[in-house]
Amino acid sequence: MKTRTKPRVAVVGTNALAESLREEISRSADAELVLWEELQANPNAPAIELVLETHNLDLKEKRTQLQLIERVIPRDCLILTSVLAVSATEAASWLTHSSRLVGFATFAPVEEKQLVELAGALQTDGFYVERARQFWLAIGKETEQVKDEVGLVFPRILAMIVNEAAFAWTEKTATAADIDRAMRLGVNYPDGPLAWADQIGLDDIYAVLRGLQRELGEERYRPAPLLRKMVHAGWLGKQSGRGFYRYE
């Protein structure tokens, strides 16, 4: 059997998720992290097999980035795009070669995740979904393939929990620390929703809610007032020193 060389992978994005993916790929013996800036600067660099794209907050920018990526990479290069705020199908519609796009959904830090969700767009060729699965396996992640919808499963459910906690906090139902303690002790959550959101990045939580609100058109997904304002203020959690809590 032919031994596969390890895939050359680039990560495009600036959120906590992108950082966390770069770290995870660097750690892996079965994938090689290529810096996107170097790839853009050097047209003679060896081709890459996979691009991970992680923009969530600003969909116009996501579209611009995906189209820019397509101009740099070979036409059969797999594009794994974060579908926290948009469906894979809509993201694929922005591409010239749409059949090679696969959506993925997870939150930072990726290191702690045992499993990552995948969803093909309506246009996706199954061959690329299989390649996407192989890539996650190579960096030690199980995958679960679900149908294409904004936020897929875990990010969607957790964003809704965080949003409810943020509403309760906005309304001063209880303090942030008490809300978190209540959820850890009352229903055994692995972390309090507000502290958890600070670690994920409030931008990505907000992106899921806005994406669901935009796509499904329902009041149900309206982000809590203080969550919205904190994202605009740049208080994104641990990464920016301030979120629901303050960090040194």
Added chain:
Amino acid sequence: MKLKTIGVVGAGTMGAGIAQIIAQSGFAVIVYDLNESAVNRGIGQIAARWAKQVQQGKWTEQDVWAFEQRLTPTTDLQAFSDCHLVIEAVPEVLSIKEATFRRLAEICPAETLLVTNTSSFSVTEIASCTMRPERVAGLHFFNPAPVMPLVEIVKGLQTAKETVVCLEQFAAAIGKEPVVCQDTPGFVVNRIARPYYNEAVRIWGDQVADVAQIDRIMKKAGAFRMGPFELQDLIGIDINFSTTTSVHQGFFADARFRPHYLQQRMVQSGQIGRKAGGGYYRYEDKN
């Protein structure tokens, strides 16, 4: 105020669990239920758990003897006339709770704190049945009460600060971790936990993923101990649906809490979880 004697109204699962933890913590407890058989059933449950814990080495026979000395059953609410704190744990029916508080307000001295273990009604509304709303609050235990560390102390609109302080001290004295919150529908935990079940059912209903996939994803991607569907099967889908419905009504039909017809169908089918031998999953008969 020094709390020495505590009353518990209702010797069902919650009432018995609450009485047990209080007796273990050194307070005298009077447990009330409507008739001898109901109150004795509750006392029997407590005694059985203590007997088991003696075997497990958690307590000595002497410990349990002392607990039992502090535990008094009654079928007469007049027995609460010397209580410093009375905890109501009657069935979750507003008219029953209101009638209980009206009686307690007549029987107990004016300084006695009256608290409700309600999970779904407004503490403010229950407090308004008494002439002492400032001495009424919610004290919401989680099932099983002897095990779960959390209690929510719910401040009604008129609850006095001293009442809250006193309840915080009491919660600590019985080994619980108190969280103080406002009188909002579902308080903290039942409200914020709604999407874990409700959004999962919605995702399933929209055919984004199936029940087993969603459970696997929430455990392996989210590190939750149980998936939303296996957890509903454990709690009882009927209980879960009724909490969802009550929070939804409490927020005047806010779309965030809108229940899903699929969950209602599960309840209508009688396949309400483990206790029915099946819910979202099938369970082998373990009898």
